[in-house]
Amino acid sequence: MSQAQKRILMAKTGLDGHWRGPTIVARALRDAGFEVIMIGMANTDDIVSAAVDEDVDLVGLNIGGHIDVAKRAIALVQATRPELPIFAGGTIPPHAAKDLEALGVEVYPPGSQLSDIVDAAERLTGRK
Amino acid sequence: MTEDLPAQISALLARCGEGDRLALARLLSLLEREPAAEGFIRTQLDSTPANSAFVIGFTGAPGAGKSSLINALLPEACQSGAKVAVLAVDPSSPVSGGALLGDRVRMQGHSQGANVFIRSMASRGENGGLTRTTETALRLLAHGGWDQILVETLGIGQVELDIVNLATTVVVVLTPGWGDSFQANKAGLTEVGDVFVINKADKEGLNQTRVDLQDSLSLLTSTIAPVIAETVATTGQGIAELWQTICSHTSAMTDAGLIGQRRSLRQSKLMEKSLLRHLESQLKELLASETGKSVLSDIARGKISLEEAYRKLVAKL
Amino acid sequence: MAEKSPPKAAFAASGIELKTFYTESDIPKAHRARMNLAPGDAPYQRGFHPAGYRSKPWRIFQLSGFGKPEDENERIKFLLKNGETGFIMEHDRNTADHCYNVDHPDVVARREDVGLTGAVMQSVRDTAICMDGLPIDTSFGHAGGAVVQHAPFALAAYWTVAKQRGFDLAKIAGTGQSDFNLTYLGCVTKEQIPTQAGLRFNADIIEFCDQYLPRWVPVSIAGYNAADTGLTPDQELGVLFANAVEYLDEIKRRGNIDVRSAAKACGGVSFRASIQIIEEACKMRAARLMWSDLLRQRYDITDPKIANLRIHCVTAGSKMTYQQPLNNIVRGTLMALGAVFGGVQSLGVSGYDEALSIPSEHAHQMSVRIQQIIQEETGIAHVTDPLGGSYYIETLTAQLAEKAWQFFEEIQGQGGYLAALDSGWLHSKASDNQYKEFMDTESGEQKIIGVNCFRDDESPFHVDGFMGTDDAFDVATSRLQDVLRTRHETAAASALKQLEADCKGEVNIMPAMMQAMDAEVTLGEIGNVFRQVYGNWNTPIQT
Secondary structure, three states: OOOOOOEEEEEEOOOOOEOHHHHHHHHHHHHOOOEEEEEEEOOHHHHHHHHHHOOOOEEEEEEOOOHHHHHHHHHHHHHHOOOOOEEEEEOOOHHHHHHHHHOOOEEEOOOOOHHHHHHHHHHHOOOO | OHHHHHHHHHHHHHHHHOOOHHHHHHHHHHHHHOOOHHHHHHHHHHOOOOOOOEEEEEEEOOOOOHHHHHHHHHHHHHOOOOOEEEEEEEOOOOOOOOEEEOOHHHHHHHOOOOOEEEEEEEOOOOOOOOOOOHHHHHHHHHHOOOOEEEEEOOOOOOOOOOHHHHOOEEEEEEOOOHHHHOOHHHHOHHHHOOEEEEOOOOOOOHHHHHHHHHHHHHOOOOOOOOEEEEOEOOOOEOHHHHHHHHHHHHHHHHHOOHHHHHHHHHHHHHHHHHHHHHHHHHHHHHHHOHHHHHHHHHHHOOOOOHHHHHHHHHHHO | OOOOOOOOOEEOOOOOEEOOOOOHHHOOHHHHHHHOOOOOOOOOOOOOOOOHHHHOOOEEOOOOOOOOHHHHHHHHHHHHHHOOOOEEOOEOHHHHOOOOOOOOHHHHOOHHHOOOOOEOOOOHHHHHHHOOOOOOOOOOEEOOOOOOOOHHHHHHHHHHHHHHOOOOOOOOOEEOOOOHHHHHHHEOOOOOOOHHHHHHHHHHHHHHHHHHOOOEEOOOOEOHHHHHOOOOHHHHHHHHHHHHHHHHHHHHHHOOOOHHHHHHHHOEEEEEEOOOHHHHHHHHHHHHHHHHHHHHHHHOOOOHHHHOOEEEEEEOHHHOOOOOOOHHHHHHHHHHHHHHHOOOOEEEOOOOOOOOOEOOHHHHHHHHHHHHHHHHHOOHHHOOOOOOOOHHHHHHHHHHHHHHHHHHHHHHHOOOHHHHHHOOHHHHHHHHHHHHHHHHHHHOOOOOEOOOEOOOOOOOOOOOOEOOOOOHHHHHHHHHHHHHHHOOHHHHHHHHHHHHHHHHOOOOOHHHHHHHHHOOOOHHHHHHHHHHHHOOOOOOOOO
C-alpha cells in the first residue's frame, strides 16, 4: 500500500467523439488525487507508447464499439508491460464484457457508480 | 525497494544510456516518486559523460495553443534526424493533489515515432511552472540520447517563470487580442522571451497585438534581440519559419558563449525580483500587524513624527 | 409525531422551481393574453395546425443503419414495412465523420467498428445500393450527413442517385442534418473543418436547396446533442435559436437569397425529448413561441408559412439504461408521450438496447410500435394541444421561454454561437451540468430505477448488444478499389480539382460536389481537399 502519486492513462479506442463519460471519470479520478493522462481517441500504438513512456500505473479504456479493436491494444499493453492493470468502460454489451473480463480487464458499463470506479483505481494502482 | 535504490538506478541508467525507453520512463517515475532518488541519480549522472541537449521552453497563457504549436514543430525538429523529447508540465489541483494532464493528446500523430518521446508531468505543488525535479529530468532525457527537449509550461505571470533558468531559448506563445489587456510587462514575460509567437494569427487583432508587443520589446536591452513570429499551428502556417527562428537563436546563444552567462544574469534578476516580492509581502504583513496599525494611527493622531515612525517600522523588518 | 414536514423543493430540469400546484394567477400576464388562441395562429405555441394529428399524424422517423449499404437498405425496408413513415440513412461514423475512406490508417486500425453505427458509403455507387427501391418520391428521406464536413457529400450523393433514377429534385422532400451541436459540441471528432468553414458549407447548402430542392430541409438546426451533452432544456432552446441566427444572419449577409426562404426551409428543427415529460412538452411549445418571436423581432418575418415552426424529436438516448433494458421500453414510451403532448411533427424513439448497442430488429420494431400505439389506441391524437390551458403547462411554457432567451443573450454576449463554440464556453456549460447530473445519480438524490436502486432483475429475457454484420470493412475495401479502378479517371480528377478550386473561392460548393458525385469521386478524396484547404478546427476541449 502506498500513498505515492499514481498516474492513470485514459484513452478511447473508438473513433466517435462523445466526451461526456470519459470527462466525468477523468475529473472524478483527478478529484481523488490521481494524475490523469488523457490521450482521447487513440490507436493501439498511441496507447502502448503512452503506457510505456508515461510509465503509468493503470490504463483506462473507453470502448464504444467492437472490443476487437480494444483487444489489440490490450494484448500489446499486456505483452509490453505485463504487470500493468487495465480497466474499461463505455458501451460494452454483456457478451463483450465477459470476453474482456476473461482477459483480466475490469469492466464498468454505463450506470456504474463513480465511487466504484475510483475505488477500483485505488485498488488497482496499489493505493488502497 | 528503497534499500536497493542506488543499484536499481544504476541498472536503469545503464539501460537508459543504451536507448531503452522503458528504463528512461522508469527513472523519470522514480525521480518523481522517491525523494531519495534525485540525489542518487544526479550523483551517478555526474560520473558519466554528459550528453548535451538543447532545451527550448514554451510558455504562455492557457488557450494560446502551446501544445498544438509543439505538435506542429515536431516534424521540423525531427527532420534532421534529431531525437526530440517533450516534457509537458501542467498544474496539480491544490485541493486534491491530482491533475489532468492533457497536453499529450494534441501531439498524437507523433507519439509513436521512434524519434519522439513525450512525458507529461504534474507540478505537484511547485509554483514556478515546472516541477521540483525538472532539471534532473532534463538531464535524464539527455542521458537517454534525446538531443532536443521541448518543455511546455503554463506561464501567465511573474511567478511561473522557472523555465528561464533551464531553457536555452524561451518561446512565449500568445494570441491576437491578448494585447487588449496587455499585462505582459507586469507579468515579466517580455523580459524572458527570446521568441514571441503570435499563434492563431488568422484571428482578429493580429496587427494591434504585434504593435503592442513591438512597443513593449523596444523598451528592453538584450544582447540578442527577441524576435516576433506569427503562426497558425492548426494549418502549419509559419511553422517552418518559427523552427528556423528558434534554431537561429539557439545557435546565436551558443556562438556567443552566452548560454551560461545569460542563465546567471537571469537567475540574479529573478533572485532580485523574488527578494523584492518577499519584502513587499513582509511589509504588507507588518503594516497589517498590531504594531504596524498602532504606528500608523499614531502618525495620524500626531503622536509621533514620521522619522520616529520610520525608524520603528524599519527596525521590525 | 403527526407533524408533517413541508414538502421538499422540486425543480424542473431547467432549474425552474416547481410549485406543488398551479392556478391561473401563476401564468404570467403577457402569456395569458395569447394563451387562448387556436393552434396554427401566431405565436403558435399551441401547435402547428388546428387539426393537428387528426389531419396529419406525426412522422415515425427512426435513426437506422449499419453494415454494408445493402444491410442498411434491408433494415430501412424492415422499418418501413413495420410502419415508419420516413427513413433515415445513417452513414458509418468511422469514415463519414472524418471524411476518410476505409483505407485511412485510423479506420483500418478500427476495422471491426466499420459499419457499426451506419453503412459505409464512400461513393455514389454505395449510396445507390443503400437507396435501392426506397420510396424517395413518396416518403421523406434523411440523407445522412450528420456531421458538418460530411453533409455536402451525403446530400449530393443522395440527390445524384435520385436524379439518376429519374426523380425530379424539385419535387423530392427530405432533410439533411449538418448539425453544428453534434459536430462541434457533442461529438468532437479528431479532425474537422473549422466552424467558419462549416458555416460556409451550411449556407451553401441552404442556397443550393433554395434554387434546386425547394421541398428539402437543407440543414437540421438541432438541439439533441446539445442536450445529451449536458445543456438543460432552457439552454437547449437558447442554443438552438443562437444556431439559427448564425445561419440566417449569414444568408442575409450574403444577400444571394431572401432570408425568408431560408427561414422557411430551416424551419424544421430538431429537439431532444427527455424524461421530465411535462417540461419537455412545454419546451416544444416554448420553441414555437420563440421562433415566431425571433423571426418577427430580428428579421421582420410574420408570414405564418415561415413563422410556424415544425419540430422533429428524438427521445434521449442517454436516459436509456444498461441495466434492466426492458424498462427502457417504458422510458421510450414516456418520452414519446412528452413529445406528442408538445405537438411535434416527427419523432424517433431510441431503442431499448440503446445503452448496449445500435438497435436490434426487435428494439427497432418496438420503437415504431410505441408510436403506433400512442397514435392509434390512446385517442391523444384527436385533440390538438391537449394540455393547452393547463395552469402548469402555460406557466412553465412562459418561464422556459424567458429563461431560454436569457441563455440566448448570454451566447450573444460571448460573441455569438460560433464564438461560444470556438472558445469552449458552451462546452464548459455542458460539462458543469453533466458533472452535477452525474453527482445527483451517484449520490442517489436522483433515483434511476434499476441502476442506483431496485437492482434485482426478474426479466426472463436476456438482452445483449446487436453488433451489426462483420463484413462491412472487407466489402467496403474491395468496393473502394473497384470504384477507383473502374471510374472515368479524367472526369474524377477534373471534378476533384474543380471542387478544390470552389472550396478555395467564394462560390457555392454544391454544384462542384454534385459533379464530383457524377464522376464517382470518393469521400476520402473529398476529405483530403477539405483538410488541405480549411485546416483543422482548434478544439477547445480534448476528446
